[in-house]
Amino acid sequence: MSFRARHLLGIEHLAPDEIRTILDLADQYVDLNRRTVKRTDALAGMTQINMFFENSTRTQSSFELAGKRLGADVMNMTMAQSSVKKGETLIDTALTLNAMHPDLLVVRHGASGAVNLLASKVNCAVLNAGDGRHEHPTQALLDALTIRRAKGRIQRLTVAICGDIAHSRVARSNLILLGKMENRVRLIGPPTLMPAGVAEFGCEVYDDMAAGLKDADVVMMLRLQKERMDGGFIPSEREYFHRFGLDAEKLAHAKPDAIVMHPGPMNRGVEIDGTIADDINRSVIQEQVEMGVAVRMACMDLLARNLRAERGRAATGVMV
């Protein structure tokens, strides 16, 4: 098995081989999740704490379900309304939780790098469930699994990522993953929502949907945050939809069998037309949600194996 990581903080530190290992194992969990009895004991006896400093329903429930199906004891902590309000620092919160001996810590935080900081202070495995505009590794992995299952491969594809790239951790993780797996990545969006220096990552940057979507195999739409719609970054919602919203006309520039993805939750009529989102021949948005649980199971399983091995070595005093 070629997965050596202690934590899953980002795609940046994963080798292509490790990504493949996760996806292969996730494929098995997809099968398991489709059965009536969806339970293994991979994490039996282990404690998983979900710490969400930013509100999330989808990601948190996906992680919760993944942990429960693996047999872990799962605890959800909604940090937005807890000790943080009382002025406790992130590190103190981490140390407090660490003292309860969790085995897996799933963390989402609004500041880039916050999960890295936390991981440096605890003894358990940490999974990044999204930090600021930095990374959201499990999202990129579930997108990769969705693509691999739809297209039969995750190499030599042309993938267009469209919308608010600048504020998106999903875009960053996907960009890095798809690059590592040798795909051609295009970024499409208004220049106000494009991060500086992004062309140096080895992707192509477009501000025109027709040109950017030409012959794409995969079209990934990103969510546009409500607070960014009016005047600040773009003139208005309707102008954005007109120029960058995915509708049948724009999608026609992509390959005829191109798939459409969205990390959710969608703003129908802002970044994506409702009929495209519901088109079962093109849209794989529901599959993404399904793959999400399987990928998170695979990640936690692999991290737990490494954690057990590490603790075993420590207990027997084997030098590594």
Added chain:
Amino acid sequence: MTIYLENARLIDPEAGTETLGNIILDAGLIAVVGALSAPKGARIIDCGGKCLAPGIVDIGVKVGEPGERHKESFRSAGLAAAAGGVTTMIVRPDTDPALDTPEMLEFVTRRAAGASPVRIRHMAALTKGRAGREMTEIGFLLDAGAVAFTDCDHVVTDTKVLSRALTYARSLGALVIGHPQDPGLSVGAAVTTGKFASLRGLPGVSPMAERMCLDRDLALVEMTGVRWHADQITCARSLPPLERAKANGLDVTAGVSIHHLTLNDLDVGDYRTFFKVKPPLRDEQDRLAVVEAVASGLIDIISSMHTPQDEESKRLPFEDAASGAVALQTLLPAAMRLYHAGHIGLPQLFRAMALNPAKRLGLPQGRLAEGAPADLVLFDPDAPFVLDRFTLMSKSKNTPFDGQRMEGRVLATFVGGQQVFGPDQGEAA
């Protein structure tokens, strides 16, 4: 007491020379340069061929008095300065509350007196509360001993207010120090925009924010004729306007922090908050351009921009962490990196660290000449060490050089003819 320093490599920033020789300190002054023998009764120090240079005059040191004495006091800053070869600290007014009245200036002057082994001079705020609305009592503050006026990193956004303050300062011959960073573009920025900022998902500011504000400030300097200094010029784009302003005869100088000369944006690495400074570290091209500008003399002054921060304000996610780094004690060894890399010679370095800042502030320090104050630093430019931040004398230990290999060790520091750092007897080397 008379001190005879023999066998020293004398770094003369004025003449631009390095010569082996002896020097006599007497009555707080440099009495003889190039002496042939020790005067009777003098304490003799064999410098062992190590470098003797004018002590560093550091414009822009933050001391936490008043308001943040737990981060740095005059005493702790003074000890750090002595250990770092800084013989005059020019202290910033960005205290809490801001140093903006003559009464407060008298108060901190009293607090500083006797607390520090090195000289301390104070700067005052340009506007009340550094709020950018009303100018301070520039005349009274000058009388009370303020050497320059600055709102530090609070940029005065109202150009009407700024132009009046500059006009008024000009009538008194006061030096005003600006911080050229456009406040609008800089809002919320933690790093410089670019590939690295995008990869780390950190909010960035374009280096253009510096040039924009520099252009604005230079236009106001041209309009008012004030004596003006830019605290930190950190990117290539700012150099042509600076060069033009100087060529046009404006009374303008520029500085840069040692961190912008020796580190770049990639050093932030995995969200290391000790590398979060203001303005943020720039890319390698900018760093090299600025080093070149110091070597050519376009940028006049190197300073530490010493900004003590306690552990709590740095042990946070990068965006939330406080800006600033301590540097009084690492300024000289870090500057030696520029010397060892072949960018800048020692006389030139001490021109930027001692002679130019003293001249700009109208102080007699910074020279290795007979009759100049006996403020000197004896150092070994080649002595290697690995920096352990907990050995620093500052109360705050937020240095980006922690754990790094450095070359250049201060052996002894003299202020007004008195040794304030280094071994007491005999050979200092």
